[in-house]
Amino acid sequence: MGLDASDGEVAVSQRPELAQFQCNGALGAAKRAGQNPRELAEAVIEALEDTSQFSDLSIAGPGFINISLTDEALAERIEGLRQADHVEVTPADPAVKMIIDYGGTNVAKAPHIGHLRPAVIGESLKRIMLALGHDVTGDVHLGDWGAPMGQLIAELELRQPDLPYFDENYAGPYPEESPVVMADFDEMYPAAAARVKDDPEFAEKASQAVVALHAGRPGYRALWQHFRDISVDALKEVFDDLGVEFDLWYGESTIHDRLAPLIGRMLEDGVARESEGAIVVDVEEPDDNKEYPPLIMAKSDGATLYSSWDVATIEDRVERFDAKAMLYVVDVRQSLHFEQVFRAARKAGIVGEDVVLEHPGNGTINGPDGKPLKTRAGGTPPLRGVMDEAIAKAAERLEENDLASEYDEGERAQIAELVGLAALKYGELQNHRAGDYLFDLDRFVSFEGRTGPYLLYSAVRMKSIIRKAADEGLEAGTIRPATNEYDRNLMLELLRLPEVLLRAAEHRAPNHVALYAYELAAQFSRFFEHCHILSETDPVRQASWLGLVELCLRELTFLLDLLVLEVPERM
RNA sequence: GCCCCCGUAGCUCAGUGGACAGAGCAGGAGCCUUCUAAGCUCUUGGCCGAGGGUUCGAAUCCUUCCGGGGGCGCCA
Numbered sequence: 262m263g264l265d266a267s268d269g270e271v272a273v274s275q276r277p278e279l280a281q282f283q284c285n286g287a288l289g290a291a292k293r294a295g296q297n298p299r300e301l302a303e304a305v306i307e308a309l310e311d312t313s314q315f316s317d318l319s320i321a322g323p324g325f326i327n328i329s330l331t332d333e334a335l336a337e338r339i340e341g342l343r344q345a346d347h348v349e350v351t352p353a354d355p356a357v358k359m360i361i362d363y364g365g366t367n368v369a370k371a372p373h374i375g376h377l378r379p380a381v382i383g384e385s386l387k388r389i390m391l392a393l394g395h396d397v398t399g400d401v402h403l404g405d406w407g408a409p410m411g412q413l414i415a416e417l418e419l420r421q422p423d424l425p426y427f428d429e430n431y432a433g434p435y436p437e438e439s440p441v442v443m444a445d446f447d448e449m450y451p452a453a454a455a456r457v458k459d460d461p462e463f464a465e466k467a468s469q470a471v472v473a474l475h476a477g478r479p480g481y482r483a484l485w486q487h488f489r490d491i492s493v494d495a496l497k498e499v500f501d502d503l504g505v506e507f508d509l510w511y512g513e514s515t516i517h518d519r520l521a522p523l524i525g526r527m528l529e530d531g532v533a534r535e536s537e538g539a540i541v542v543d544v545e546e547p548d549d550n551k552e553y554p555p556l557i558m559a560k561s562d563g564a565t566l567y568s569s570w571d572v573a574t575i576e577d578r579v580e581r582f583d584a585k586a587m588l589y590v591v592d593v594r595q596s597l598h599f600e601q602v603f604r605a606a607r608k609a610g611i612v613g614e615d616v617v618l619e620h621p622g623n624g625t626i627n628g629p630d631g632k633p634l635k636t637r638a639g640g641t642p643p644l645r646g647v648m649d650e651a652i653a654k655a656a657e658r659l660e661e662n663d664l665a666s667e668y669d670e671g672e673r674a675q676i677a678e679l680v681g682l683a684a685l686k687y688g689e690l691q692n693h694r695a696g697d698y699l700f701d702l703d704r705f706v707s708f709e710g711r712t713g714p715y716l717l718y719s720a721v722r723m724k725s726i727i728r729k730a731a732d733e734g735l736e737a738g739t740i741r742p743a744t745n746e747y748d749r750n751l752m753l754e755l756l757r758l759p760e761v762l763l764r765a766a767e768h769r770a771p772n773h774v775a776l777y778a779y780e781l782a783a784q785f786s787r788f789f790e791h792c793h794i795l796s797e798t799d800p801v802r803q804a805s806w807l808g809l810v811e812l813c814l815r816e817l818t819f820l821l822d823l824l825v826l827e828v829p830e831r832m
Numbered sequence: 833g834c835c836c837c838c839g840u841a842g843c844u845c846a847g848u849g850g851a852c853a854g855a856g857c858a859g860g861a862g863c864c865u866u867c868u869a870a871g872c873u874c875u876u877g878g879c880c881g882a883g884g885g886u887u888c889g890a891a892u893c894c895u896u897c898c899g900g901g902g903g904c905g906c907c908a
Binding site: 289715767 | 833835836837843844845846847848849850851852855856857863866867868869870871872873887888889894900901902903904905906907908
């Protein structure tokens with residue numbers, strides 16, 4: 262009939278009153294073949310040999326195939342899911358070795374609210390890709406090699422010139438203890454940045470310091486290592502609390518040794534050229550519709566910079582990890598930069614056409630003025646502070662609604678933490694990654710509607726039923742055919758998971774998972790209200806419903822984990 | 833100047849070329865001697881920025897305009 266496999270795709274119907282599922286493949290196929298779509302749909306239905314599991318199989322409108330399962334067939338499928346010991350997904354084919362670059366944080370600087378997006382979206386994306394069977398490595402890719410490093414070294418030299426790091430005749434070893442702690446950077450970093458602006462002599466020292474650092478001056482390297490170590494420790498604390506786990510704590514510095522040979526080779530191969538004292542790669546292509554400035558591999562003073570580091574990092578990821586896909590969850594405003602870098606990497610032959618290079622960028626988190634969020638004082642709110650605020654607000658909500666009041670203080674605090682962070686992360690993930698969104702913490706921690714707290718609450722209610730049923734000696738059993746619209750709709754909802762997961766992966770968009778998790782939880786809530794399990798008198802039906810709740814909890818917990826949300830035992 | 837993104841209900845946002853455009857909040861009306869009311873049920877609310885086009889079919893693709901944001905060689 263000239264059909265592709267994709268024409269056979271069946272999706273949950275958008276018109277549930279008409280059918281449970283729909284297949285629109287006949288429309289597209291008929292168009293390609295120049296056939297009548299209704300006739301084609303008719304032929305497809307005719308060709309089905311066993312239609313015993315369908316309660317409806319009909320053609321509607323221009324050629325939609327409407328499909329509904331019998332309750333028996335539906336229950337059989339759901340029971341199959343229940344009996345599996347894991348959540349069923351459609352595995353990626355082929356599975357790909359991929360690296361997701363998603364930290365976006367810098368050494369010597371506490372992460373701020375802007376880092377929430379790439380961190381949480383990247384983490385979620387990583388988990389989604391892993392769930393589909395991809396071989397995924399997450400790299401924080403720290404900003405640890407740029408001009409601020411030189412500024413901090415120069416600033417510290419100004420303040421404590423007697424430290425051995427600054428003595429060029431000192432032969433080492435250098436102290437094991439860092440001369441500064443993380444908190445010192447809060448003041449030092451802006452002070453150094455301001456001094457660079459006002460004091461040309463200091464600015465010169467700072468830029469010489471970064472050149473010397475790159476060149477390998479031992480004292481500077483030792484000092485830099487301190488800066489990096491204490492920064493990583495501090496960052497790990499914040500990210501651990503957020504549930505964001507990086508496999509690699511690499512950074513811009515990691516590939517430093519690759520730069521000279523790489524640039525040399527690019528010059529030899531004629532990929533790079535000298536221009537105005539700098540070394541650049543021309544990345545325009547004949548049919549471009551806009552200007553592509555050349556990518557700079559080395560500045561006119563000989564120093565390398567982030568564009569060259571990013572190219573060398575691609576080489577590193579190919580050679581050491583054999584990566585076949587690299588996803589950069591980084592601010593969309595850097596899209597031109599990544600286009601240039603990707604083009605340069607391909608032009609230099611570092612990656613072939615079989616390697617995916619993509620920048621699924623994230624938008625900004627905005628304040629009420631429509632601009633990236635700022636505090637009243639004009640600064641960018643620190644991430645830790647925002648997390649604490651979310652947790653405090655969650656605790657307030659618990660208090661004022663007299664919730665969890667019978668639990669001890671420690672458990673209440675734990676619940677507040679999970680609820681507050683869930684609010685923050687779900688507020689983030691329900692939006693499409695590429696758009697900007699308005700940050701409204703009060704709305705996120707609201708206990709009503711489509712929020713993180715609602716999702717946790719739903720999962721906890723499932724746990725509660727299961728616990729109480731166990732207390733009464735009840736056991737889950739075979740899932741029986743639906744008895745009403747509520748258990749039927751819940752079963753249908755459960756079937757959507759694989760499709761949603763694939764779509765989220767394809768678009769690199771966790772919001773699809775976030776929305777689906779809400780819809781599943783909402784469908785459960787309806788079932789919960791209308792099908793009272795513990796007081797059900799028919800034991801077969803009761804066991805079936807209990808099985809449905811267990812399956813539902815398994816799927817919801819799985820989805821929430823993909824969204825980096827953790828469910829308390831009770832709340 | 834060139835390029836990219838956005839414009840959908842009062843607000844915040846979803847929306848995979850398909851059937852009458854969705855959710856949450858806010859507004860209105862109900863439901864707690866039964867598994868957590870952080871819930872459920874019902875309900876009001878839209879020329880999807882505007883105009884052209886492609887298509888059997890457009891919020892979605894193309895094009896022109898209007899409005900907002902962002903980016904454009906030695907910062908990251």
